[in-house]
Every structure is written in structure tokens, then in C-alpha cells.
Amino acid sequence: MARFHPLKVTEVRRETRDAVVITLVPRDEDKALFDFTQGQYLTFRRDFDGEELRRSYSICAGKDEDCLRVGIKRVEGGAFSTWANENLAPGDELDAMPPMGKFFTAIEPEAVKQYLGFAGGSGITPLLSIIKTVLVREPRSRFTLIYANRQINTIMFREELEDLKNSYLGRFSVIHVLEQEGQEIDLFTGRIDAEKMKALFGHWLDVKAVDTAFICGPEPMMLAIAASLREHGLADSQIKFELFASGQPGRAKAKAVSKADIAPGTGTQATVTLDGATRSFEMPRSGQSILDAALAASLDAPYSCKAGVCSTCRCKVLEGEVEMVINHALEDYEVRAGYVLSCQAMPLSDRVVVSYDE
Amino acid sequence: MSDTMNIEDYLAQGGVLTAPGNAPARYRGELMRLMSSFVDSELAASAGFANSINFAPGIKERIAASRITLEKADHAERVLAVMETFGTDANRYQSQHDWAARVARDADLGAARQAGDMRLSVFHYPITGWTDAVVMNVLQGLATGVQMTELTRVSYGPLAEVFREIAPREARHAELGLEGLERIAASATGKAGVRDALAYWTPRVAATFGVAGSKRYDTLKKFGLRHVPNEDLLARWETRTAAHLAGIGL
Numbered sequence: 001m002a003r004f005h006p007l008k009v010t011e012v013r014r015e016t017r018d019a020v021v022i023t024l025v026p027r028d029e030d031k032a033l034f035d036f037t038q039g040q041y042l043t044f045r046r047d048f049d050g051e052e053l054r055r056s057y058s059i060c061a062g063k064d065e066d067c068l069r070v071g072i073k074r075v076e077g078g079a080f081s082t083w084a085n086e087n088l089a090p091g092d093e094l095d096a097m098p099p100m101g102k103f104f105t106a107i108e109p110e111a112v113k114q115y116l117g118f119a120g121g122s123g124i125t126p127l128l129s130i131i132k133t134v135l136v137r138e139p140r141s142r143f144t145l146i147y148a149n150r151q152i153n154t155i156m157f158r159e160e161l162e163d164l165k166n167s168y169l170g171r172f173s174v175i176h177v178l179e180q181e182g183q184e185i186d187l188f189t190g191r192i193d194a195e196k197m198k199a200l201f202g203h204w205l206d207v208k209a210v211d212t213a214f215i216c217g218p219e220p221m222m223l224a225i226a227a228s229l230r231e232h233g234l235a236d237s238q239i240k241f242e243l244f245a246s247g248q249p250g251r252a253k254a255k256a257v258s259k260a261d262i263a264p265g266t267g268t269q270a271t272v273t274l275d276g277a278t279r280s281f282e283m284p285r286s287g288q289s290i291l292d293a294a295l296a297a298s299l300d301a302p303y304s305c306k307a308g309v310c311s312t313c314r315c316k317v318l319e320g321e322v323e324m325v326i327n328h329a330l331e332d333y334e335v336r337a338g339y340v341l342s343c344q345a346m347p348l349s350d351r352v353v354v355s356y357d358e
Numbered sequence: 359m360s361d362t363m364n365i366e367d368y369l370a371q372g373g374v375l376t377a378p379g380n381a382p383a384r385y386r387g388e389l390m391r392l393m394s395s396f397v398d399s400e401l402a403a404s405a406g407f408a409n410s411i412n413f414a415p416g417i418k419e420r421i422a423a424s425r426i427t428l429e430k431a432d433h434a435e436r437v438l439a440v441m442e443t444f445g446t447d448a449n450r451y452q453s454q455h456d457w458a459a460r461v462a463r464d465a466d467l468g469a470a471r472q473a474g475d476m477r478l479s480v481f482h483y484p485i486t487g488w489t490d491a492v493v494m495n496v497l498q499g500l501a502t503g504v505q506m507t508e509l510t511r512v513s514y515g516p517l518a519e520v521f522r523e524i525a526p527r528e529a530r531h532a533e534l535g536l537e538g539l540e541r542i543a544a545s546a547t548g549k550a551g552v553r554d555a556l557a558y559w560t561p562r563v564a565a566t567f568g569v570a571g572s573k574r575y576d577t578l579k580k581f582g583l584r585h586v587p588n589e590d591l592l593a594r595w596e597t598r599t600a601a602h603l604a605g606i607g608l
Contacts, residue, residue, distance in 0.1 A: 041377070056379055100443065101377065102516045219368040226374070237522055241374040241515050275384060275577070300574065302387030304394030306474030309450040310441065312390035314383070328447040343474075357383050 004045060004095040005030045007068065012088055015156050019073040019122065020085050021060065024094065026068070036099035038063055038107075038133035039126045039214075039242070042070060043097045045333070048079050052333040055080040058125040058216070058242065059099065060157070062132025071156055073122035103242040104130060105212050113141040113211040118192070118225050120148045120217025124156050126242050127216055135168045142170075144205060148177045148192050148221065175204065192221055197228035207232040216242040268320075268347040273355040274299050283347065290315070290322065290354060291342035301342065301356060308344040315342045320352035369582045374515045378444050381514070385581050386444065389514050392583060393441050394476040396509070398455070400434035402481035403498070405457035410491035419488070422534040426495065429531065433524045440517050460484035469565045478566040480559075489548070492538040493555035497563040497599060499532025504595045513582030540606050552608060560599075567592040 011023035026034040041058045061069035074085040088094075103126050115134060117127045124147060131143050149155045161174050177188050177196070187199050201207045213234060215225050222241060229239055271280045272294050283293035291313050294301040303313040308326035317338045322345040330339055342354065365373075365382055375381055381389065407427045414420040434452075442448045455475045460482060461467065467479040480498060485491045506528060509521040542548040568575070570589040578584035 043379075054379070056377060102519060103376065219363045219365070219373055223368065223371050223373055227372070236511060236518070241376050243374065243376045243380050302384070302391050304391050304398075304474065304476045305451065305454055307450075307454050309447045309454060310390060310394055311445040312387055312394060314387065316383075328450050329445045331445065334445075355383075356387060 004097055005033065006093045007034075007042075007096050009088060009090055009092045009094060010067075011090055015071060016073075016154055018085065018154075019071055019156050020088070021069060021071050022084065022088060022094075023061075024068040024070070024096070033098045034068060034096075036063075036068070037104050038129040039104035039240075040099035040101040040129075041103075041126065041242075042068065042099055044080070045095050046080060046083070048083075052336070053080050054333070056100075058101075058103075058129070060125040060128045062129055062136065064133070064136050071122060071125045071128075073156065101126075101242070103214065103216070103240055105240065107133065107137045109138060111138055111141055113138065114206075114209045115141065115143045116205065116207075116210045116213040117143060117145045118148070118213070118215045118217065118221070119145065120192075120221045120244075121150075121154070122156060123216035123218070123242070123244050125216075127214055128157055128160070130214060131164065131172065135164065135172055143172050145172075145174045146177060146192070146200065147174055148217065149179070151178055151180045175200075193224050194228055197225060201228075201232055207234070210234065210238070212238050212240060214240045214242070216244065218244060268349065269351045270294075270347065271319075271351075271353040272297075272299055272301070272315075273353075273357055274301055276357065285347060288346075289325075289343050290340075290345045290347065290352065294342065303343055306343045308341050311341060313342040314339055315345075315354045315356045316340075316358040317345075318353040318355055318358075320347065320349040322347050322349075322352060322354075366580070369513055370580055372513075372582060374513055374518075374582075376515045381444075384577075385583075388578060388581055388583055389512075389517070390441065390444060390446075391476070392512070392578075393437050393517065395478065397434045397437050397441065397451075398457075398475055398477035399481055400430045400437070401452070401455075401457040402475075402477040404428075404430035404434065406460070406481060406485055407491070407495070408458070410485055410488070413485075413488035413491055415488055419538060422538065423491070426531050426534065429527055433528070436520050436524065437517070440514075440520060443516070469568060480562045480566050483562060489542055489551040490555045490558070492535055492542060493552055494559050494563075495535035496532065496539050496602070497556070497559050498566075499528070499535050500599050500602065501563050501566060501595050502528050503532055504591050504598065508584055508586060508591070511585060536602060536606075543606050543608060549608065556603075556608070564592060564595075567595065 005026060007024040007026055009022055010025055013021045015021045036059050041056045043054055043056045045052055045054045057070040057072055059068060060071045061067055072081050072084040075081045119127045127145065131145065134141055134143055164172050165174060175188060177192055179191055182189050213229050215222050222243060226239055266285055267282045268285050269280060270283045270290065270293055271278060279297060279299060281297040291301055291303050304310050309328045311329035317340055322340055324340055324344040326344050327341055329341060404427050407423055411420055411423040411427065414423050438448050438451060463484055467482055469479050472482060485494055506525040510518055510525055512518050543552050568588040572588050575584055575587055
């Protein structure tokens with residue numbers, strides 16, 4: 001299993017009003033672990049008032065820059081991104097897991113490929129890594145980037161992209177689409193939707209020539225672009241996605257208060273929420289797991305190994321106290337946040353409330 | 359574009375998730391279940407085929423059976439690697455069950471899972487000889503081919519990619535089976551043996567498609583983990599199987 005390793009912050013550069021670019025270096029002994037592939041992301045962890053938060057950010061450095069670099073855009077109410085934008089400074093250490101993710105295609109130095117990239121806002125970060133790497137390591141390939149932003153002053157890496165365009169004339173081009181600012185060409189104003197995609201393919205892009213398309217941005221943009229690419233003949237295997245999920249809560253939810261006192265009764269009143277529906281039933285205090293009790297009560301709870309190794313049956317304890325017999329799948333921070341493997345969880349209190357929906 | 363949408367709506371509209379952090383709790387549970395079922399089935403299939411290597415009548419058949427044994431284990435490993443990114447302890451997971459264990463030949467499991475072992479029920483039945491092994495492999499291989507049309511477009515991107523890599527090799531396993539079946543069915547006695555094995559395995563493979571009107575299917579469809587109902591997949595398998603068998607006079 002992947003573990004966290006400390007990275008040293010060597011530079012914090014303000015990129016836009018609400019985004020910073022952080023340069024990081026691993027310890028010498030961790031160098032090999034952090035040898036990333038273009039387009040991958042790093043997962044950081046940090047403690048906020050006793051609650052561990054984990055956040056993933058894409059690497060924006062190219063393979064030939066010999067450093068790790070991530071762009072962090074401040075999200076309204078986001079604890080981690082706000083902290084990174086306001087407090088992070090050179091010399092600090094950040095815990096990170098080795099690079100992960102499959103948002104890339106293998107580099108083939110001899111290949112003559114046409115890539116098409118779509119980025120929405122901070123979705124530019126993995127694409128920048130891919131673009132820089134492809135331009136250097138696949139010298140006969142070309143890359144076209146369609147980059148959507150609200151307005152000009154929120155565009156991340158605007159200058160760097162401009163420099164790349166000038167350094168790789170004819171091989172790299174950028175089309176900026178701005179939601180709130182009019183441009184000379186109407187097509188480049190507004191949102192990327194089905195209609196705009198059609199117009200882009202009609203006049204600006206030869207979709208038939210595209211080998212691989214990369215999309216990174218928020219959900220509605222990913223849907224609109226993917227649908228349009230498929231409509232224009234691209235196969236699923238030619239479309240690479242990286243979702244910047246908006247659903248991540250800014251802060252971990254408040255911990256459930258445990259009622260440690262065990263009433264003298266023999267049974268436990270269990271309340272289980274699954275797929276939005278809640279059901280209560282009586283279960284024995286010992287000898288039966290919460291999962292088995294839920295299954296016995298005709299709840300279609302998810303499970304597979306029933307041995308504490310696969311984590312399919314993970315649920316969250318909202319009230320009461322449970323004890324896991326075996327846990328080989330959940331990490332400490334998940335357990336601290338109240339998650340248990342329901343196949344291994346025995347109730348300790350006279351009332352237990354769990355949810356499979358959190 | 360900072361416009362966002364509910365992740366369930368995104369999935370229902372065909373959206374693709376790309377990292378464990380993207381996956382809502384229930385989605386995660388169903389995805390893990392789907393992966394477990396595949397991993398356990400491949401490990402059990404590999405273990406079952408390992409014994410069949412020694413049933414092989416010739417070197418060509420021996421190589422085919424060895425290759426199937428090897429590659430099914432490899433496919434299990436690839437999907438288990440995706441499970442690992444969700445917290446699964448891979449080392450412990452692969453030693454959880456006795457993958458070579460089989461029930462009695464005449465047991466009737468229906469479509470039921472056995473305890474925590476998530477292999478498809480068909481992989482609990484023992485293979486009794488070379489013809490039996492080949493027939494089972496053809497029927498199940500064609501079923502896998504049909505299932506792959508679903509698996510290669512699951513909404514979890516990293517898993518769909520693994521399935522897209524696996525699919526052509528699984529298809530090759532079915533082809534190897536069909537080649538073997540053709541050789542066996544060339545003689546009249548061979549044909550009779552094939553008919554017996556078909557009678558045994560056909561209902562057992564059919565059961566792996568699950569029940570018609572499944573409630574779980576609705577949940578999985580909402581999550582983009584399934585697209586075509588059980589009964590339609592079953593019908594597709596029946597049509598394909600009939601066509602292949604007719605092609606070799608069965």
C-alpha cells in the first residue's frame with residue numbers, strides 16, 4: 001500500500017489572484033518513488049484542528065523539469081486550498097503519497113500523433129505536464145489545447161502557454177474560451193457546450209485526425225465534451241478523463257459523538273441507512289456483525305470478502321460505538337473519521353447508527 | 359468554467375470517474391463488489407484450468423490450457439491492483455479463499471455466491487476431463503465476451519482501461535476453446551461427449567447472467583456500472599453460442 005513521504009517546499013509562486021504554484025522535492029531516498037508520469041497527481045495530507053484532510057492535485061511539471069510542481073487554486077470554503085494559498089512557504093514540509101493516476105498515454109519518441117486537450121480552469125495542471133512532456137519527448141507530434149476560463153485574469157499558466165506556443169511554433173496551439181469576456185471571435189466566448197464543440201470541429205479542428213483527446217475539468221464540461229467527441233467518431237479508448245470532482249467537502253464532517261456507556265441490555269438497536277433509505281432493527285450485542293445483521297434484515301448492503309481485507313462493506317458510524325475484529329483495509333485516518341468495515345464491526349453500545357451512504 | 363453538478367447526476371448522464379477520491383460511498387461499494395466478483399472468478403477459473411492442463415491430449419492443447427491458466431491469473435492481478443487503490447490489502451486478498459476448491463459435480467448452487475467468495479457460481483463446479491474443460495471454456499468464454507461489452511465501458515475510468523486491455527486476450531481464450539472443440543467434435547464419439555458436457559454446463563453458465571428484472575441492475579445502471587440488462591446479455595450469449603455450435607455441427 002502507498003504510504004506518505006515528506007516533500008520539501010522549495011518555491012511558492014503566485015500564479016493568479018487565487019492560485020499558487022508550489023515546487024516540491026522529495027528526500028534523496030524517495031526520489032525513485034516520486035518519479036512521476038506526465039498527467040499524474042499527488043495526494044497530500046494535513047491535519048486541520050485534529051481532522052486529517054487529504055487532497056489530490058495534479059502535477060503540472062513536465063518530465064524534463066526535474067522537479068515536482070503542483071498548481072493549487074483556492075476553492076471557496078476549501079480548507080486545504082486556502083491554507084496552501086495563504087500559509088504555505090518555502091522550507092515547509094508536506095506529506096504526499098507517490099504519484100498516482102492514469103491520465104496519460106505512453107510516450108513514443110517516433111510517433112507522429114495529433115493530441116487534443118480540453119482544460120477547464122485549474123484542470124489545466126495535468127494537461128500542462130502532458131503538453132510539455134509530449135513537445136519535448138515526442139518531437140513529431142502536435143498538441144492543440146482548448147482552455148476554458150471565466151475571464152482573462154483567472155487564466156492559470158497563461159504566460160507559460162504563450163511561451164510554449166512560441167517555442168514550438170506549428171506543433172502547439174491554444175484556443176482560449178472565456179465565459180465572461182467577449183473576444184474577437186464569438187466562438188471563443190461563452191461556455192463549451194455541444195453547440196460550441198460542433199462549431200469548433202466545423203472550423204478549427206480536424207477531429208478525424210485526432211489520435212487521443214484529454215479532458216480535465218468540472219463535471220458538466222467533461223460530459224459535454226466527451227459526448228461531442230464520441231459523436232464525432234472518437235472511441236472510448238481514445239478519450240482520457242481526469243475529473244476534478246467538485247463534491248469534495250472543504251472540511252471533514254464533524255466526528256460522531258460516541259456513547260461509550262454500555263447499557264445492561266443484551267440487544268442493540270441498529271439503524272442503517274443505505275441508498276437514502278433508513279431502517280431500524282434489533283440485533284444481538286455479540287456474535288453478529290453489522291453487515292450480517294443488515295443482510296438478515298433484507299438490506300442489500302455491499303460486501304465481498306467478509307474478512308476485513310477488501311473494504312467493499314465500508315460504512316460510517318454516526319452514533320454509538322462499534323469494535324472491528326479485523327481491519328486490513330481501512331487506514332487510521334478513515335477509522336478516526338468514523339469509518340468501519342461493517343463485516344468486522346460488532347456493536348458495543350445499546351444503540352448504533354451507521355450509514356453506507358457517506 | 360467552475361460550474362459543478364451533483365456526482366450522481368454526472369454518473370447518470372454517462373460521466374466517468376477517475377480516482378478513488380471521486381467515488382461516492384455507495385458507488386465505491388458497488389464498484390468494489392464488481393471488481394471482487396471479477397477477481398475471484400478469474401482466480402477460480404485459473405485454478406480450475408490448472409488441473410485441466412493434465413487432461414490435455416496433445417502439446418498444442420497443453421499449451422492452450424497453460425496459457426489460459428496463466429493469463430486468467432494475470433487478469434485477476436490487474437483488477438486487484440485497481441482494488442488496491444481503494445484500500446484493499448492485495449496480499450491478504452489473494453489468499454482469502456481456496457481458489458481450486460470445487461463443490462460436488464451434482465450440487466445445485468443456482469446463481470448464489472458461496473460465503474465471502476465472490477466468484478460466479480459456475481466456477482464452483484468441477485471439471486471432469488478434457489472435453490468437459492473445452493466445453494466449459496467455450497461457453498464461459500463466449501459469456502465473458504458478452505460481459506466484456508459491459509465491463510469495458512464501466513464509469514470508473516481506470517478500471518474500464520484495464521478491461522479494455524484484458525478483453526482481446528479473454529476473446530482469444532474463447533477462440534482457443536472453439537478451436538479445441540472443433541477438433542473434438544470431428545469424430546462421432548467426440549460429438550457425443552460434447553453434447554453431454556453442453557447439457558451440464560449450459561444452464562450453469564446461463565445462471566451467471568443473473569436474474570431478469572434485477573434490482574441491483576437498476577442501481578448499477580444509475581452509477582454507469584452497467585448499461586444493458588441481464589436478460590438482454592443472456593439472450594445475446596444464447597444467440598452467439600448457438601451460432602458457433604451450429605458452425606461445427608452441434
